[in-house]
Amino acid sequence: MTAHDGPEQVEAQFAQWRQYVLRRRELQPSDADELEDHLRGSVDELVAAGLSPDEAFLVAVKRMGSLDDISREFAREHSERLWKQLVLTGDSGSPIAGARSRRDLWVMFGCAAGAVVSVKAPALFGLSFDDDGSFYARNATLFALPWLAAFLAWRRQARPVMIAVLVALFALGAVAANAYPLADDSQSVVVSSVHLPIALWLVVGLAYVADDWRSSRRRMDFIRFTGEWFIYFVLMALGGGVLAAFLFNTFAAIGIVPEAFISQWLLPCGAAVAVVVAGWLVEAKQSVVENIAPVLTRLFTPLFTAALLAFLVAVVWTSHGIEVEREALILFDLLLVVVLGLLLYSLSARDPLAPPGPFDKLQLALVVSALAIDVLVLLEITGRITDEYGGTPNRAAALGENVILLVNLAWSAWLLLAFIRRRTPFAALERWQTGYLPVYAAWAWIVVLVFPPLFSYA
Numbered sequence: 001m002t003a004h005d006g007p008e009q010v011e012a013q014f015a016q017w018r019q020y021v022l023r024r025r026e027l028q029p030s031d032a033d034e035l036e037d038h039l040r041g042s043v044d045e046l047v048a049a050g051l052s053p054d055e056a057f058l059v060a061v062k063r064m065g066s067l068d069d070i071s072r073e074f075a076r077e078h079s080e081r082l083w084k085q086l087v088l089t090g091d092s093g094s095p096i097a098g099a100r101s102r103r104d105l106w107v108m109f110g111c112a113a114g115a116v117v118s119v120k121a122p123a124l125f126g127l128s129f130d131d132d133g134s135f136y137a138r139n140a141t142l143f144a145l146p147w148l149a150a151f152l153a154w155r156r157q158a159r160p161v162m163i164a165v166l167v168a169l170f171a172l173g174a175v176a177a178n179a180y181p182l183a184d185d186s187q188s189v190v191v192s193s194v195h196l197p198i199a200l201w202l203v204v205g206l207a208y209v210a211d212d213w214r215s216s217r218r219r220m221d222f223i224r225f226t227g228e229w230f231i232y233f234v235l236m237a238l239g240g241g242v243l244a245a246f247l248f249n250t251f252a253a254i255g256i257v258p259e260a261f262i263s264q265w266l267l268p269c270g271a272a273v274a275v276v277v278a279g280w281l282v283e284a285k286q287s288v289v290e291n292i293a294p295v296l297t298r299l300f301t302p303l304f305t306a307a308l309l310a311f312l313v314a315v316v317w318t319s320h321g322i323e324v325e326r327e328a329l330i331l332f333d334l335l336l337v338v339v340l341g342l343l344l345y346s347l348s349a350r351d352p353l354a355p356p357g358p359f360d361k362l363q364l365a366l367v368v369s370a371l372a373i374d375v376l377v378l379l380e381i382t383g384r385i386t387d388e389y390g391g392t393p394n395r396a397a398a399l400g401e402n403v404i405l406l407v408n409l410a411w412s413a414w415l416l417l418a419f420i421r422r423r424t425p426f427a428a429l430e431r432w433q434t435g436y437l438p439v440y441a442a443w444a445w446i447v448v449l450v451f452p453p454l455f456s457y458a
Helices: 007-021 029-048 053-064 067-077 079-087 095-125 133-156 160-178 187-212 216-252 259-289 292-318 326-349 358-386 393-420 426-435 437-454
Strands: none
Touching: 007 029, 007 053, 029 053, 095 133, 095 259, 133 160, 133 187, 133 259, 160 187, 160 437, 187 216, 187 393, 187 437, 216 259, 216 326, 216 426, 292 326, 292 358, 326 358, 326 393, 326 426, 358 393, 393 426, 393 437, 426 437
16 A cells, blocks of 8 residues: 555554444455455555545545445345355354354254243143133243343343343343232233333343443444344244144144144244244344335335324314224324334434435424324323223323323424434434433333232222
8 A cells, every 4th residue: 555644543544444344244354355455445546646645545435335335235246145144144254253153043042942941831830821811911021032131141241240130120020920919801911911021122122232231322223123123023923824824724634633732832932932033033134134124114104104194184174082992092002102113213224424304304294293193192091081080000001101202202303303404413313212212111110010009900
């Protein structure tokens, strides 16, 4: 490379650039070497043309394009390797990485086996899916999520203090799910069954970020992990449903009805295993599928925006209030959560340095529409609680959730507006959303731990 002033500084820039490139799993060290050769050659040419070393480096990096474009180009050129990435573990270009991937695979097998044992262990004490449905509904996530957290903690090499915190939180969840004498038709059973998975999933998030829990970037990585995990889990669930239907019909054709095997073993154990396997797939293959985030958000954001605006127009046109019975509350809360999920997933996939564009304005319309619906739901819930209907676990939980969503959506709308007007950096919105995660966790734990005795085990 051409000698120029400040070689140590420029070499430090090359080292930082290479470290950034190697974060992409499509690119092996040999690929990084090839890219670095091109970059150094470009810098030499620009320095020879009269630019300073720093200017030459910045211009050369800009000419190479974004890292996403580079990684996609390499994926296309190395399609055979990309296919191996999809179906095999390990990294052929790095023996150390390959050994780590094989260890991950074996640890995943162990955690998946642990999840199966957890699902079937209650049967040793006389509990069954048919007769003890409320027990399994309350404890469903306790069978698999601790094992997913164990796998992630092992991958992150979590410190003993963090492991102790994770164990204590999962133990607290188990106590909350089983300490109260709830009847099968109790509203608290439904409320706990809905909120305990939220509380425990954020414990999984703690295992994911491990010692970097203060980093907004790592918290945003967990949001991306959540979306990709959900995609993998749904795909495996669909495949499992097809497998179950195939087994049932083929064996029934020869006079054997495998209903007991499917309902008692295949479906519950398969679901528990899928929780762990989906997490392993995201960790092992995330570089292959992570570009699905912007595709999904750009597809569904305009659709949901149109749907929410149409609903608001219908509310104004008909002057009809919102029904706040249990099913309606769940539906509206789910709608608001989906909107928030679209926003979070879009943030996780966005280039933080890109200027605001039309899609950001569309997101602002989505958030404002969701905010308006949240206000309508809150007014109806408050009216029912203060009227003759009184408070119930469902309405109290919905009230708290909608207040939390109201605050988040309102400030998100403000930050989006400020970003579109170029008054606030994009990082402020990212810090707000990821920093708000403990609020969701705190409310979920309050519902699970406090609501049953507060409402006299209603």
